[in-house]
Amino acid sequence: MIAIVDYGMGNVRSVLNAFELIGAPAQLVADPDRLLGADRIVIPGVGAFGDAMRALHELDLPDTLGELAAAGRPILGICLGMQLLATRSLEHGEHLGLNLIPGTVCRLEVRDGLRVPHVGWNDVRVLRPDAPLDRYGDHTPACYFVHSYEFVPDDPAAVTAVTDYGRDVTACVGAGSVVGTQFHPEKSARDGIALLRSFAEV
Numbered sequence: 001m002i003a004i005v006d007y008g009m010g011n012v013r014s015v016l017n018a019f020e021l022i023g024a025p026a027q028l029v030a031d032p033d034r035l036l037g038a039d040r041i042v043i044p045g046v047g048a049f050g051d052a053m054r055a056l057h058e059l060d061l062p063d064t065l066g067e068l069a070a071a072g073r074p075i076l077g078i079c080l081g082m083q084l085l086a087t088r089s090l091e092h093g094e095h096l097g098l099n100l101i102p103g104t105v106c107r108l109e110v111r112d113g114l115r116v117p118h119v120g121w122n123d124v125r126v127l128r129p130d131a132p133l134d135r136y137g138d139h140t141p142a143c144y145f146v147h148s149y150e151f152v153p154d155d156p157a158a159v160t161a162v163t164d165y166g167r168d169v170t171a172c173v174g175a176g177s178v179v180g181t182q183f184h185p186e187k188s189a190r191d192g193i194a195l196l197r198s199f200a201e202v
Helices: 012-021 032-036 049-058 062-070 189-200
Strands: 002-005 026-029 040-043 075-078 103-107 118-126 142-147 149-153 159-164 168-175 178-181
Touching: 002 012, 002 032, 012 026, 012 189, 032 062, 040 062, 040 189, 049 062, 062 075, 118 168, 142 189, 149 168
Parallel strands: 002 026, 002 040, 040 075, 075 178
Antiparallel strands: 103 149, 118 142, 118 159, 159 168, 168 178
């Protein structure tokens, strides 16, 4: 069973629908005990980092997610959900994250007059063969981004894919069984659906 963490941040229904499209059983889960019984976990999210962490703590989920990561359970963070994997965020002050992939979430700084937030479709360049986007061969995936902050891991090797937005910007991260995508795979057409299918088959 794929558990989609239901903590009140973002449109979890669209993620659930995407898994239903590929025939992968998924459920919305907010209870720590039920989460421990899941085969794979998805942390979606849209909104502010601090609000999201407060919501997770209210449900007693951070320790459970840490336990699952330590046990090697596959975890996928999407957009804000990817940023929550970090040690801390500097969005509207400093907030502690899940610390599943050590690093900091910083304001997205770009050049050449590009606007922030970064909204729209961008090509994604895979840097590591174990990146979430690892099944595309010579095809360059294009994915849909909406974000004003960027996850900068402490270990540069944890960046598994980047997108060009005036410079290389983190698109995917990974460490052990924990991975994340800054873009929304559920809104990224065939390339996003292929990623979710890959995760469902881990």
